[in-house]
Amino acid sequence: MKARSALSDSQRWVIKIGSALLTNDGKGLDTAAINSWAEQIARLKEQGKEILLVSSGAVAEGMARLGWKQRPKALHELQAAAAVGQMGLVQHYESCFKTHDIHTAQILLTHDDLSNRKRYLNARSTLKTLLKLGSIPIINENDTVVTDEIRFGDNDTLAALVANLVEADALMILTDQPGVFTADPRKDSSATLINEAQASDKKLLDVAASSGGALGSGGMQTKIIAARRAARSGTATIIASGHHPQVLSEIASGKAIGTLLLPENEAITARKQWLAGHLKLMGSLYLDQGAADMLKNSGKSLLAVGVTRVEGAFVRGDMVSCLAPDGHEVARGLCNYGASEADKIKGRPSSEIEKLLGYVDEAELIHRDNMVLI
Helix, strand or coil: CCCCCCCCCHEEEEEEECCHHHCCCCCCHHHHHHHHHHHHHHHHCCCCCCCEEEECCHHHHHHHHHCCCCCCCHHHHHHHHHHHHHHHHHHHHHHHHHEEEEEEEEEEEHHHHHHCCCHHHHHHHHHHHHHHHCEEEEEECCCCCCCCCCCCCCHHHHHHHHHHHHHCCEEEEEEECCCCEECCCCCCCCCCCCCEEEEECCHHHCCCCCCCCCCCCCCCHHHHHHHHHCCCCCEEEEEEEECCCHHHHHHCCCCCEEEEEEEEHHHHHHHHHHHHCCCCCCEEEEEEEHHHHHHHHCCCCCCCCHHHEEEECCCCCEEEEEECCCCCEEEEEECCCCCCHHHCCCCCCCHHHHHHHHCCCCCCEEEEEEEEEE
């Protein structure tokens, strides 16, 4: 119960709602359910929580509008269905949240947006700005433009990557099942719900059903894999039934709804480990002694004024090494400016960045959230 209580106190949630829930198993948008979730989310925001919503349902809603009974396999037909369905999906979200005086923002992402470091940082900055403005980002894959396949793997994966992107405290995956069971409850009547486990527990994948529904593209295995991804940046995941009355409100109150999958490390530690091991170094920033001491002792962001030399051919979003005057590495992190820009602003205060470059991406050369001490 301690973990549930801590989760209820967490501030930044990514909520993923699946196709079967949103479209009432293909009968068109379930407007009553969407209204209920919007009302619950509005209450969460009143409690001070920041909410990002990853929504499936574009293809399924498009199928309903077009009168298609079976999910098409041809890429161009999937993209057409997504384009038609996205209109209705976003319109309904907007109207639902408008009744609560909440602005929404449509964010369509592709796999490239989260694998390309520059676009990764751009997406991160946009999402965080929207949260500061009090808006709710409605996030989906940009199904109409992907060229390799229609999905990341599924929107469970997208939700986990978004959780990594914004350092979410919690990921809520709402599905048509009550959670993760000790066996497939559709085949084994003795199966019991797993209340809590470590996301890294290998037994979870063994007991998870691997097949999805007719409309969705992922089953329980994809949700467990998503929970593992989210755990890499310290995010806890709850897999729960979206049919449960007031499911989000009850989770927020600390009730034991669904299956809670916990990360092994605290959020800050996990993200730092992810940064340290995920990317190769593309350049170096040599620091004056004051900046090196500031990073080591105070955990501050790195400002351009503390940089004396720039080496490498890195671009915005690349991992760079931060070196003390004696050449010892003190930190590494994702640089907010490319090498040529960093060279122009090195040794200068943040207030002069716009004059020197003609624009300002960030006041910091490397933000402390994107930095790990060595």
